[in-house]
Amino acid sequence: MPIQNADIAEIFSRVANLLEIEGANQFRVRAYRNAARTVGSLPRNAADMVEAEEDLSKLPGIGKDLAGKIAEIVKTGSLDQLEELEERTPAELNELMNISGLGPKRVSALYHELGVTNRKELKAAAEKEKIRDVEGFGKKTEQSILEELSKKEEGEKRVPLMQAEQRAAPLIDYLKNSKGIKKITVAGSYRRCKETVGDLDILVTCKKDSNVMDRFADYEDVEKVVSKGSTRSTVVLKSGLQVDVRVLPQVGYGAGLHYFTGSKAHNIAVRKRGVDRKFKINEYGVFKGKERVAGKTEEEVYEKVGLPYIEPELREDRGEIEAAEKDSLPNLVRQKDIRGDLHAHTKATDGQASLEEMAKAAKKLGYDYLAVTDHSKKVTMAKGLNESRLADQIEEIDRLNEKLDDFRVLKGIEVDILEDGSLDLPDDILKELDVRVCSVHYSQNLSRKKQTKRVLKAMENPYFNILGHPTGRIIGQREPYEIDLEEIMKQARENGCFLELNAEPDRLDLTDTHCKMAKEIGVKLAISTDAHSTASLEFMRFGIGQARRGWLEADDVLNTRSLGDLMKLLKRA
DNA sequence: GCCGTTTTCGGCCCGACTGTTTTCAGTCG
Numbered sequence: 001m002p003i004q005n006a007d008i009a010e011i012f013s014r015v016a017n018l019l020e021i022e023g024a025n026q027f028r029v030r031a032y033r034n035a036a037r038t039v040g041s042l043p044r045n046a047a048d049m050v051e052a053e054e055d056l057s058k059l060p061g062i063g064k065d066l067a068g069k070i071a072e073i074v075k076t077g078s079l080d081q082l083e084e085l086e087e088r089t090p091a092e093l094n095e096l097m098n099i100s101g102l103g104p105k106r107v108s109a110l111y112h113e114l115g116v117t118n119r120k121e122l123k124a125a126a127e128k129e130k131i132r133d134v135e136g137f138g139k140k141t142e143q144s145i146l147e148e149l150s151k152k153e154e155g156e157k158r159v160p161l162m163q164a165e166q167r168a169a170p171l172i173d174y175l176k177n178s179k180g181i182k183k184i185t186v187a188g189s190y191r192r193c194k195e196t197v198g199d200l201d202i203l204v205t206c207k208k209d210s211n212v213m214d215r216f217a218d219y220e221d222v223e224k225v226v227s228k229g230s231t232r233s234t235v236v237l238k239s240g241l242q243v244d245v246r247v248l249p250q251v252g253y254g255a256g257l258h259y260f261t262g263s264k265a266h267n268i269a270v271r272k273r274g275v276d277r278k279f280k281i282n283e284y285g286v287f288k289g290k291e292r293v294a295g296k297t298e299e300e301v302y303e304k305v306g307l308p309y310i311e312p313e314l315r316e317d318r319g320e321i322e323a324a325e326k327d328s329l330p331n332l333v334r335q336k337d338i339r340g341d342l343h344a345h346t347k348a349t350d351g352q353a354s355l356e357e358m359a360k361a362a363k364k365l366g367y368d369y370l371a372v373t374d375h376s377k378k379v380t381m382a383k384g385l386n387e388s389r390l391a392d393q394i395e396e397i398d399r400l401n402e403k404l405d406d407f408r409v410l411k412g413i414e415v416d417i418l419e420d421g422s423l424d425l426p427d428d429i430l431k432e433l434d435v436r437v438c439s440v441h442y443s444q445n446l447s448r449k450k451q452t453k454r455v456l457k458a459m460e461n462p463y464f465n466i467l468g469h470p471t472g473r474i475i476g477q478r479e480p481y482e483i484d485l486e487e488i489m490k491q492a493r494e495n496g497c498f499l500e501l502n503a504e505p506d507r508l509d510l511t512d513t514h515c516k517m518a519k520e521i522g523v524k525l526a527i528s529t530d531a532h533s534t535a536s537l538e539f540m541r542f543g544i545g546q547a548r549r550g551w552l553e554a555d556d557v558l559n560t561r562s563l564g565d566l567m568k569l570l571k572r573a
Numbered sequence: 574g575c576c577g578t579t580t581t582c583g584g585c586c587c588g589a590c591t592g593t594t595t596t597c598a599g600t601c602g
Contacts, residue, residue: 027585031574063575101591103600138593188602201602227590234590234601244602246589259587264602271586276579282587 002047003074009040011079012069017094018085020104021111034061037265039070041318043517045486050074060319090117099148101141109134123149157240158196160475161542162505165190167241168200171219175245178215180207182250187260192312193545195508196475199242201260205250216245252285255295259283265317266310273305273321281305313548318516330551333527335544337554339562340369341537343414343437343468343500343528348393349374350382352533355393355409356400361534363407369563371435372397373412376424379441385413387429394432408563410434414468419443421457423464430463435570437500437528439468440481448482455488459495465570466526466558467492469502469509477506485514486521493523496572498558501527501550503543504536515550524569526558 016032038061039046049056051074056067073079089111095118096107110116113134114125122145125131131142159167168186175184181204185191188201204212213233217225226234231247248256259267260283274281279288285295286304294300299309307324311332314320323329345351346358353361355372362370374393375384385393390413397409412435416424423430423438430436438458446454458464467488471480492499499518502509507530510518518525527543529536547557554560561569 025574028574030585035574061575065574101600105599136593136598140592144592199602229590232589232602260602262602264586267602268586275586280587284588 002045003077005039005042005046008046008070008073009036011073011082012036012039012066014091014094015079015082015085017097017104018082018089018091021089021093021097021108022085023104023108031061031066034265035066037317038062041316041513043513043520046070047074048486060317060322092118095119096122099145101144101148106136109136119149158198158476159239159241160196160505161190161193161545162539164197164200164241167221167237167239167243168202171200171221171243172202174219175202175204175212175216178206178210178212180210181212182206183253185257187257188262191261192263192315193542193549195505195511195542195546199244202243202245203253203256203260204245204247205253206247210247212247213245246283249284251292252283252295254297254299255281255285255301256283258298258301261312261315263316266315266320269317269321270301270305270307273307277305279304311548313545314551316549330553332548333544333552333554333557333560335541336366337557337560338367338527338540338544340367340371340410340559340566341529341531341540342371342410342412342435342466342526342559343373343502344370344531344537345374345382345414346372348389349379349384350532355396357534358531358537359400359404359407359409361537363404365537365540368406369408369410369566371410371412371437373414373435373437376413376415378416378418378424384416384424387425390425390429391432412436414439416441417455417458419446419454421454421460423458423461427461427463430461433463434567435465436463437466437468438464440472444472444481446482448484451482452484452487455483456491459488459491459497462572464495464497465572466498466500466528468500468528469504469507469530470499470514471509473507473509475506475508480509485510486517489518489521489523493521496569498524498526498569501525501543501547503527503529503539503541503546505539505542508542508546510546510550512546512549515547515552519551519556524556524558525552528559 012032013036016029020029038059050071056062056070057064069079093107096102114130116122116125126142126146131137132139172184183205185203186200187203190197190200206212216233217228221237222235223238224236234244236242271281279286285292286301294304302309310320310324341362344358346355359370375382377384377386394411397411401409411433413433414437417438417440418424473480527547529539531537
């Protein structure tokens with residue numbers, strides 16, 4: 001299998017960690033971290049770019065040296081430099097860096113003073129009370145290391161955005177009732193609509209005598225108060241989610257909001273522009289010397305560094321600064337651009353609501369159309385439809401459409417793509433439909449080559465419209481299946497097919513970088529909820545967030561089209 | 574290691590909180 005961008009990112013990240021433990025120049029370390037991030041979120045395969053002999057040193061933060069290293073990794077699958085580093089410094093130390101409270105200096109000290117190289121040895125050293133004797137450590141640090149180690153070793157503690165929403169809402173309501181509260185906002189990756197959220201950053205402006213910090217620490221769902229100060233406090237909730245509250249002065253609210261919305265990489269890039277213009281930018285404002293010259297709004301902050309306002313979803317330092325500079329930022333798709341939903345289930349298969357209930361709920365959301373796309377027969381677990389039951393549903397939809405004003409239920413199916421690339425229902429029934437979402441549900445573990453071939457074959461069918469949940473991943477539960485999306489997207493564009501951005505919060509399939517890839521290739525996406533109930537039609541907002549993170553504009557999205565235009569686009573050939 | 578309407582060398586974002594100190598290093602975001 002060709003080297004993936006994530007593999008390259010992982011190697012650079014390990015190099016950065018080991019260099020840092022060895023005490024290398026911090027800016028050199030940062031260069032590797034930046035490279036890991038840049039390559040990891042590249043909308044194209046770096047391996048293909050190397051193959052095509054493109055100049056990788058044109059990428060931001062990638063110079064001649066790192067470009068050469070990327071090529072080396074692509075060609076050999078490894079990096080000599082990393083192997084040399086690992087001969088000097090145990091690779092296992094990487095895992096110790098993930099323990100909260102341990103950074104490069106402490107990991108290095110533990111290794112050199114006590115010979116600790118992994119969690120097990122660290123635990124033994126802590127239990128024998130050896131850590132407290134190392135310079136710079138003490139009893140408390142030793143104790144907190146033991147606490148961290150006793151936690152279940154979870155790789156990633158990030159939670160899906162929807163879960164974060166559910167934790168945030170009651171906490172915000174509670175904090176609003178503190179004394180002297182003026183404004184309260186959730187910033188961080190939550191505001192950037194990232195698919196998963198590592199912690200909640202809550203910003204507060206309030207009067208001087210507010211009790212918000214005390215109240216925060218007393219919140220009933222708090223498991224542990226990590227730190228508590230007058231402007232910043234951190235707790236861990238019983239669910240394991242970390243929450244930070246920061247108190248900001250009103251005059252610098254925009255600067256604070258900008259600062260705590262991040263991303264870190266975006267902030268660094270903006271602050272650097274500030275330095276170039278002799279400004280200092282921090283969470284309190286934009287300063288010239290000691291004088292605050294801006295910061296009441298985010299717009300002011302951008303204006304001072306010579307940029308137009310940049311939407312939170314774009315703030316990842318993935319080219320948005322450069323685009324802003326050239327005044328070529330995308331005009332991001334909005335919820336109100338969406339005219340309908342193209343993937344929904346009913347009671348006929350595994351949905352919870354009737355056809356009519358689903359249609360009425362969609363109409364209530366202001367849509368013009370809803371495609372009913374129940375499963376096909378292969379999905380027996382969900383009582384998938386065979387030819388005759390689908391024919392019955394088609395008639396039922398005709399009858400319903402006669403009753404509905406200004407709204408159209410589209411006849412559809414979520415038809416399985418079988419292992420040989422054929423579709424699970426014959427053409428003579430598929431041709432009776434308005435829209436066919438084609439999905440892989442079985443044989444997900446084929447090789448990359450076979451899986452890609454399977455979907456490419458399916459797209460040859462003239463009734464193939466939209467590839468449903470294109471990678472099959474379920475966040476935190478199921479890895480995406482191996483598939484060459486770049487090739488699929490190019491073929492989809494040629495064949496007049498589309499890909500779905502499944503808005504279900506545990507799927508969000510495609511990712512933000514996939515969306516950007518689709519835009520660059522020129523294939524349109526359908527943002528669809530895959531709703532199995534009337535309530536889940538509202539998952540559209542998560543899909544919109546993801547699409548915005550992928551730089552999509554209304555024109556890049558299939559279901560921003562009027563019914564008439566949509567029907568034309570769905571007719572292939 | 575990267576990068577350049579101040580620069581091809583000398584810079585590289587900024588502040589809060591904690592614990593171990595006795596003025597600050599380390600970590601985190």
